[in-house]
Amino acid sequence: MTNEMLEIDGYKVAKQYKYMETHEWVFDQGDGTYKIGISDYAVKMLKELTYVEFPEVGETFSKGDVVIVVESLKASGDVYAPFDLEILEVNESLEDEPQKMNEDPYGEGFLAIIKATGSVEGLLTAEEYIEKLKEYLAEE
Secondary structure: OOOOEEEEOOEEEEOOOEEOOOOEEEEEOOOOEEEEEEOHHHHHHHOOEEEEEOOOOOOEEOOOOEEEEEEEOOOEEEEEOOOOEEEEEEOOHHHHOOOHHHHOOOOOOOOEEEEEOOOOOOOEOHHHHHHHHHHHHHHO
């Protein structure tokens, strides 16, 4: 599957994904599961990612909870639950190759596969997320 990309000021946004204002993305795999990751903007703000702290498979979270922590040479970032969820799988390849998040944040750099345990409403479309990015970029 090829991701159609939108772009703003050098930041890529996968068109068919949904987003949170806190720069997480969610991709509906169509079978009741979702992939989750962080946007190209978030990856570039964190710079060189070096480590991912994953939850246990089977763990559940409420919308807004910190689910995953990503660390870079300069900072760490929290990844928030976009909705109530259960962790089905984590991307273990990132333990040895965290740079995959920098190289391919919407593909091989995904963080986890999750199952929604509540409403999945309230996420931004790619176009709405780009409007939010415009606001962030104007503040920089």
